[in-house]
Amino acid sequence: MQERAGATRQSLLETAARLFHERGFAGTSISDIGNASGLTSGAIYFHFTNKDALARAIVEAHFATWPELIERQIPAGAPALAGLVRLSFAVARAYRDDPVVRGGARLWGERYAIDATLPTPFVDWIAAAHALLDRARAEGDLADRVDPAAAARSIIHAFFGMHTVSDALSGRADIENDLTDLWRLLLPALLADPLRTEDTLTRALACTTDGPGVARKICADAE
Template sequence: MQARAGTTRQSLLETAARLFHERGFAGTSISDIGNASGLTSGAIYFHFSNKDALARAVVEAHFATWPELIERQSPADAPALEGLVRLSFAVARAYRDDPVVRGGARLWGERYAIDAILPTPFVGWIATARALLDRAREKGELAKRVDPAAAARSIIHAFFGMHTVSDALSGRADIEDDLTDLWHLLLPALLADPELTEDTLARAAAGATGDIDGEAVPRVRVDAE
């Protein structure tokens, strides 16, 4: 029974995320989610106390996507800058293709309409980029003139700014081309040997994936209060 309830909850979460992304928080009702999921409103309220709690759960599931992705895409035995680029492509694809990530992103943008405390974005990404740049410094991959702390902030600002523009202009359909252009600009300034730019970018883009051994990674479920 518990397993069935967990499966129902997860399906509901993904359906709600898709509708929140398409219609926004205000434009999506519990009835809409029920119709799309095949559940009654009562069944939805069994899992979530109200629409705000459901929205919060979608945003939390969005955030829960990242720790495993970070670990998988930037292993300690790989070049650190290549890991950073590889991670950026995996994240970009998630924002383009994953309904929970897309729904969570839109909901956070509409956070002032939601009566719930939502996680704070970006600070974790800045810390992750800083850690990878510090590792690149230790391994001699990073240009000596680069300050890891300042570079981490600038990279995350540029990366998520690019997402905003790409979403507005093409619904992120061109996100990988946009990201390639961004790294062509950034990598020569970051790498101790700028001649490695093309090889680093090619390996990272090819290696980034949302799967492990060809099997989809199960999504982390986040319980609502």
């Protein structure tokens, strides 16, 4: 029974997230969500007290996806800068393809219409980028002129600004090409040896860790 309730709740989150992304918070009603999910309003209220609580749960689920993604994309021992590039592509694909991530992002953008306290975005991404740049310095890959803290903030600013523009122009259909172009601008400034830009980008793009142990081994071997 508990397992079924959990599956129903997850399916409800995904359906609501898709509608919130398409129509916005104000443009989506509990009735709309019920019609799309096949649930009665009473069944929805069993899981969430109101639409604001449902929106908050989607934003929280959006944030909850990132720690596992970071762990999966940056295996222990993998070069940090290539890992940062690889992680950025995984995040970009999630913003393009994952309904909860897409819905959570739009809801946070409409946070002033939601009567709930939502998590603060970006700070964890800045911290993660900072940690990876510190690792890159210890590995000898980061240029001496680069301040990891300042660079981390600038990378996250550029990354999420690119998302906003890509979403407006193509619905993020071109996000991976846009991100490749962004890294071709950033990596020469970050690397101790700017001539390794294409090599770093190629390794990151060729290495996937979306699967279990076999994919991790391929990733480690490629590095």
